[in-house]
Amino acid sequence: MTQSAKVTGATQKLTLDAIVELIEIDIDGFSEPVYITPGPLNGAPVKFGGKIYHPVPLESRGWETNGQGQMPRPIVRVANTNNLFSGLVQNFDDLVGSEVRRVRTLARFLDGQPDADPNATFPVDVFRVERKLTQNKLLVELELTAAFDQEDRKLPGRQVIRNTCTQRYRAYSTATGTFNYDRATCPYFGSKYFNISGAPVSDPSLDRCGKRLSDCKLRFGNNATLPTRAFPGTGKY
Template sequence: MTLATDVQRPNAGDTVELYDVDCTAIFGEVLRFSPVPLIPDASSPAPAPITWRGQIYAPRACKSEGWLWDGQGPLPQPKLTVGNTDLAISALCIAYSDLQGAIVTRHRVPFKHLDGMPDADPDIEHDPDIFVIDQKTTQNKLVVEFMLGTAIDIEGRMIPGRQVVQGYCPWRYRRWNGSEWVYPTGTTACPYTGEAMFDERGNPTDDPAKDRCAKRLGIGCKRRYPTGDLPFGGFPGAAKYRG
């Protein structure tokens, strides 16, 4: 079944909005939420999380506007306003440079195709809207507001699109869960899968629970890669030149 045939049915039903805020490009995680009104209705039951394609979307106060584009004139710059009463969004802004560069995807999914519905088809959704956070425009104890832009319409973007730190590697390292290794995924994952283990000071260890990367070129990366190329995520060449 396709979306075109599905929406023409008499029982097409409601459409649900879901948001992915992918911060992996700026060394964070993926924040998933389903929007609820910024001003809650006290008489309504508390909203429940939504599951789609195996991912849980937690309810969060949110509103957005400016997604539509008629194919003429400048590209749209949607505005995304997210509830901040728990200060969780403020914390993310502090940790990840106001989330600038994070990828925002707005999904619009027919309610009957959410996980758990009798005839759910996870492949059916409207064309997703994909934008990049250009700047934070408002922040207070109630909301944080972001201006979005398309990847080809972000003015003044510098390369690299992250902070240049000389001696620190931001890549996410594997962890031991008590029985096996858990390896991170995505563009910020450290590729190391070797048997040699070292603690956070670079000392050899036989205990996988103590295996920690020092996040430094010498006692972290070079210990694990004594020969060949180093997947170090920092910028060692950014050191000040001394003549």
């Protein structure tokens, strides 16, 4: 997408409004794109083109084309506020393949401003998530690649682990006497309980998943489509 005439004109003035960076992540299987921005505007979320971009501490680099023939591979680091991005990464295969759009505009063109214009943008950068570089309690770091630069891509995009499922199992709260599913990604809601060794137990507080394929079968049955995120069919060569 080319730079709008309004932005071109505004950047040629002696004084320049603040440039606002907006990030859109379109996740396959998620109801709508995730809209985020590095910081609030006057203490509130940023609105542009009718979309609300929620302020989340983030930083990015490497968007520029260097002219040497190599396509840029931007790095986006997003603070793991309220475990939001950990949940997205766990539920949607490390976000691999998700489209990421970086929209930049000037503060004067945001919704609610006198010169509001949703078409007044710098060239929009369109990339896809190539792989997850880092995930911890503080941040999630993603490497992007150009949407049309898919040569030599390897599938699956996430790490292949043969005997350990990476789903997050439910946690039992002794305070409430119920299971907490806030951070769980495993879809098991059953009332059969097993300890970490796979032995049946009657006390729900002892319910643990051993992350093995056998543990998945205990809960979902041998004939069910198992939600394991392990790769039991892989072998070492």
